[in-house]
Amino acid sequence: MRWQLTLLCVLATATPASALTMSFDFGNNARLTNLPGWNDVFHASGSPTDTLFVVNDSNGNPVPGVTLVETDPFYIVGQPSQGGSESPSGAAAGFPVDATDDYYFGHTGAFGGGDDNPTGGFKLTGLNQSLAYDFTFFSSRTGVNDNRETAFSVTGANNGSGVTATSNNNSEVLPINGIMPDTNGEISIVVSAGANNDNGNGFYYINLMQVSAIPEPATGLLLALAGGFAAFGRRHR
Structure with missing residues (x-):
């Protein structure tokens, strides 16, 4: 009985670690997300x-x-440009319009004075290698009549991928969860046109990204303690 009381005391006093969230708005420097907790990624012409x-x-x-x-x-x-969603709803309802409206984009083949640009990418560095990171992407280009499906690939010590329906999107988000940093503490993200993208230029987009580290070390500790206490109890019955 004593071990059960001890476990209850641990459960009562332990506090799960809260998730660390980082939010990124990609796009136009005329439409920044000037809100606490948002990081603006933008460029003037030719200066990323x-x-x-x-x-x-x-x-x-x-x-x-x-x-x-x-x-x-x-x-x-x-x-x-600023041709993304101005009416985020559904799973995207909590995102600010300043983040959903503008974007970074790329293309297959030459376009607008730019060379062939079939992929765009970036990486997060300095991440905690003991944590897993959950990613949420939002991709939107409104006022179009074709399929501009966008693909995302996220790679660290493990990897995940998915696609999202970008055309006229106001509500769909793409989660890619449980990515661990590599041995350098880095996770890389690659954005490209999805397999169903039928736009003549292969346009693909990233409007925003949220990254949450889910440590929960207290949960793991409690499970270990519970297992140990249970085994101890069985031995002493």
């Missing part, structure tokens, strides 16, 4: 933000050591 050296969490506090580095440029000849 190669590295975001300070990344803030959802409370507006810098996350020590974490940076976002553009590794494969998107379209950079001119400013990205």
Whole structure:
């Protein structure tokens, strides 16, 4: 009985670790998301933000050591436009319009003075290798009549991928969960046209990304303690 009381005391006093969330708005420097906890990734014509050296969490506090580095440029000849969703709803309802309306985009073949740009990519560095990271992507281009499906691939020590219906999207988000950083503490993201994309230029988009670290070390500790206490109890019955 004593071990059961001990376990109850541990359960009562332990506090699960809260998730760390980082939010990124990709797009036009005329439409920044000037809200606490949002990180703006943008470029003026021909001048991409190669590295975001300070990344803030959802409370507006810098996350020590974490940076976002553009590794494969998107379209950079001119400013990205603001043709995304102005009415986020459904799973995207909680996102600010300043983040859903603008985007980074790329294309297959030459376009608008830019060379063939079949993929765009970036990576997060300085991540905690003991944590798993859940990703949520939102991709939207409104006012179109074709299929601009966008594919996302996320790679660290493991990998995940998925596609999202970008055309006229107001509500769909793409979750890719449980990605662990590699041995360098990095996770890479690649964006491209999906297999069903039938746009003549193969346009693909990223409007925003949210990244949540789900540590929950207290949960693991409690499970271990529970198992140990249960085994102890069985031996002493």
